[in-house]
Amino acid sequence: MTDRRSELAANLTAVRARIDAACAAAGRAPGDVTLIVVTKTYPASDVRILSELGVRDVAENRDQDAAPKAAECADLPLRWHFVGQLQTNKVRSVVGYADFVQSVDRSRLVTALSREAVRAGRETGCLIQVALDAGADGRGERGGVAPEGIEELAALVARSPGLRLDGLMTVAPLTGEFAGRQQAAFGRLMEWSTDLRRAHPAATMVSAGMSADLEQAVAAGATHVRVGTAVLGVRPGLG
Template sequence: MRKEDITENLNRVRGRIAASCSACGRDPGDVILLAVSKTRPGADLRSAYDAGQRHFGENYLQEALEKQAELDDLDITWHFIGPLQSNKTRAVAEHFHWMHSVDRLKIAQRLSAQRPPDMPPLNLCLQVNIDGEESKSGVAPAEVAALAEAVAGLANVRLRGLMAIPAPRESEEEQRQPFEALTALLEELRERLPDQPLDTLSMGMSGDMEAAIASGATMVRIGTDIFGRRD
């Protein structure tokens, strides 16, 4: 993709974030733009970096590791946002700053045990299956508190918040329902675990970003509206 197009798209998305925050009385600086860069070549990520983008989210581990090697001269914050098998946790523990899709204690335990001691704790979000969809990963809302308490006790990871990918909905009012449910879950966790830095709601994508921000998102995951549609 042309560098100029990526820059223009990023500026458009940042404008949408600013407008959404203005509409609900929030500071745009409180919402991190996470560029979802799966299947995109390293050159596209470099173009986005040159346009000021620093946070990148990857779904496929081997592809991500190859891009990290290619772009190791850049000060990128790497987020793993896809499902993760337990036999692949070491690479995430060693090469990422954030992991968004924790839905089992075993995964968190392995990430903690495998995090190199010279690195800061790995930031974790618990993935919540907020709509109870059988086809989606994530812990059930009723099980979030127990998992969060267990993860909070691990040494080399830091529980930062929750992530969800709700089922598509038509109107912004309908889109806000699952996001507000996730926000309420995080508020409950903050009361239960006051010593944890529970400051992150990773929710909202290209089609429902405005509803997510209005509901309290602190991180929106945008791919298509930055890099175009995947082939």
């Protein structure tokens, strides 16, 4: 445990230094960017160590892994972010522990989230996931709504009981015009965020960037970066 704590502490220090350097290069204050540690596939014991090391935001992408982990760590001062593609039959469980759902990408999901948030007496923060590689069906390879669908979906979230519209999220696409052009992709997300905030001034979160491209996200203006491997190490196989 001591070795693992030392490993995580060193990794966290390195990642925070990268964020600080990226902020300095972009003329931003370090406190402008929140680190979310993506703890998927890692045990609750790691989450507990991270909390002891000052981490306050953690993310998961599969409810079957996240729900028991969140329950085991319920005594910790953490904010839980759900970042994976979310099926409506998992919404009740996710609303029970997630402070934020960053992968809102269709109206049916908004309706389900609202219903369960009201039932649970919770307010759930929602980010619209934008697909920069959206196909003819209006969805991306890894989820997300096409850019032209942002306004309508955001308005639905904003008027839905139990939900709070917090901003936008994206994943750098592997295909399409933005493939391999992370900073351009994140810059476009910032343009859509600016448009969104004209109608919804409180929707200030911009979640973009991961272990390999957090610098580009910070340079573009992201408020939150989602980092897993650089903090926790190479992920074990999911089996």
